[in-house]
Every structure is written in structure tokens, then in C-alpha cells.
Amino acid sequence: MLGIILYKSKYGAARQYALWLSEALQLTIREAGTETAEDLADADYVILGTSIYIGQFQIKSWLEENKGKLAGKKVYLYIVCGTPANETDKQEQYYRDNVPVSLWDIRRRIFLPGRLLYAKLRWRDKFMLQAGALMARLSGEKLHTTDYDDVKQEHLAPLLTLIRQETMLNSPFVITSVPTI
Ligand SMILES: Cc1cc2nc3c(=O)[nH]c(=O)nc-3n(C[C@H](O)[C@H](O)[C@H](O)COP(=O)(O)O)c2cc1C
Numbered sequence: 001m002l003g004i005i006l007y008k009s010k011y012g013a014a015r016q017y018a019l020w021l022s023e024a025l026q027l028t029i030r031e032a033g034t035e036t037a038e039d040l041a042d043a044d045y046v047i048l049g050t051s052i053y054i055g056q057f058q059i060k061s062w063l064e065e066n067k068g069k070l071a072g073k074k075v076y077l078y079i080v081c082g083t084p085a086n087e088t089d090k091q092e093q094y095y096r097d098n099v100p101v102s103l104w105d106i107r108r109r110i111f112l113p114g115r116l117l118y119a120k121l122r123w124r125d126k127f128m129l130q131a132g133a134l135m136a137r138l139s140g141e142k143l144h145t146t147d148y149d150d151v152k153q154e155h156l157a158p159l160l161t162l163i164r165q166e167t168m169l170n171s172p173f174v175i176t177s178v179p180t181i
Contacts, residue, residue, distance in 0.1 A: 001167045004039055006032040007049035009123070013114040013151050018064040020049060020153050024160055032062045040066070044047040045074035045167055051114060052081040053125075053133045057098040065102045075103065076163055080114040080151075082144040090141075091127035108166075110159050113150035 005027050009015040022029040027049075030039060032048070040046070050059035057063070057079065077099070083090050091111050097103075121129065129145055136143040 001044040002042055003027045003045040003047060003163075003167065004035070004043040005029040005047045005092065006035055006059075007047065008032045008062065008127060009049070009051055010053070010058065011051075011115070011117070011120065012163070014049045014058070014078075016151050017078060017080060018047075018136060020156055021049075024156070025163065032059050035101070040069050041072060045076065045163070046070060047076045047078070047163070048087060049078045049080065050179060052083075052094060054128060055094060055097060057094070060098045061143070063098070063103065064100055066109075067102050070103060073167060075108065076159065077109040078156075079109065079111045081111060082114055082116055082148065083111070085111065108159075108162060112155050113148075113152075115149040115151045117147055117149070118145070166167045 001140075005018050005022050005025075007029070008031065009018075018029050023026065028039070030051075032147050043175070048059060048063075050057045052058070052171040079094065081091075081094070083094070095109065109130065118126065118129075129143070133145045135141040
């Protein structure tokens, strides 16, 4: 099966995961929006990667524009964020707010830990982060504003296992059933 990795990242965290996936699976990698029509049409499966800024996936508008082209393909989505892994309700909300309803059957999605280095942010993002943190506090939530970096290759293990299983099981060279005697 032919796959492609498409990602959107501001400061490199989602891009780093895309590079590791590309290396592990030997797949072409493109920034979402720079792929050609053939890149997408030729792919049997698509791995999408995005980070989140104030509740919004970087890849949100790309998903809306391309949802029709993803129909019939296996779609894997990884989301890089600052929300801790145990906040599953918040993650679910992010998913529903950003992914078009027609793609809600993507079941293959994973939230991955990101990186925040405040000193390296552009002034607009510093401002957005402070404003977002204030809004979150007012609504009883929390947005992390202190530095963290948990971008690690090992977090990709479950996703890699799943993709390998699913894309190889569907390969014409694999016997998927054994006749009974
Ligand atoms: C201005 C700003 C807003 C953010 N908003 C959120 C958010 O709403 N939810 C969240 O989980 N993480 C949020 N984050 C954390 C980023 O998603 C995280 O830093 C991620 O690793 C960025 O990945 P990238 O470098 O690929 O863009 C925010 C970070 C910044 C700087």
C-alpha cells in the first residue's frame, strides 16, 4: 500500500514526529497544502499531523478543504499539543471541534506530547498564549504557559505498530485466511 505523510507545524514539534514516521515507514512527507493532487490521489493511506493553537488544529482548514479527497482512504491523525494525556474529555472536544463530521470515523487518532519554549515564540504567539491562558482560567480550565519538551520518538510506537499492522494486512502479498480442512 502507498502512503503519504502530511503535516502542519509552527515550531517544529509536529514536523519532528513527521520526520520520524517518514524514516520508520519510508514514506514521502509534505507540508499540508504543498502536496500535489497526484500525491493525495495515489495514496492508499494518509498520515496527517498537526499541532494545536488555542483549541485550533493547524490543519483544520486543510481538513475541511480536502475531506472529500480522503474518502475511501485509511486516515491516521496525530495531534501534538500541551494538553496532558489524562485530559481525554478535552482531547475529544478538540477532535470534534476540528475534524469535519464526515471524517469522525477516523478512529485512528493519537494525541502526542509537544514542546513549548516561551523565549523562542514569536511575539504574536506569546501574546496569544497569555490571552489564551487568561481565558482558560476564567472558564475553569488550564493552558500550560511554562516551558516543556516531551517530543520523543518513543511516543510514536503505538501509532507505528497500528499502521504497520493495517497496511501490511491489506497488502496483496499477505495471506489473510487459511482454508479449513
Ligand atoms: C500560543 C499557543 C497556544 C497554544 N494553544 C494550545 C491549546 O489550545 N491546547 C493545547 O493542548 N496546546 C496548546 N499549545 C501548545 C502547542 O500545541 C505545543 O506547543 C505544540 O508542541 C506546538 O507544536 P508545533 O511546534 O508543531 O507547532 C499552544 C502553544 C502556543 C504557543
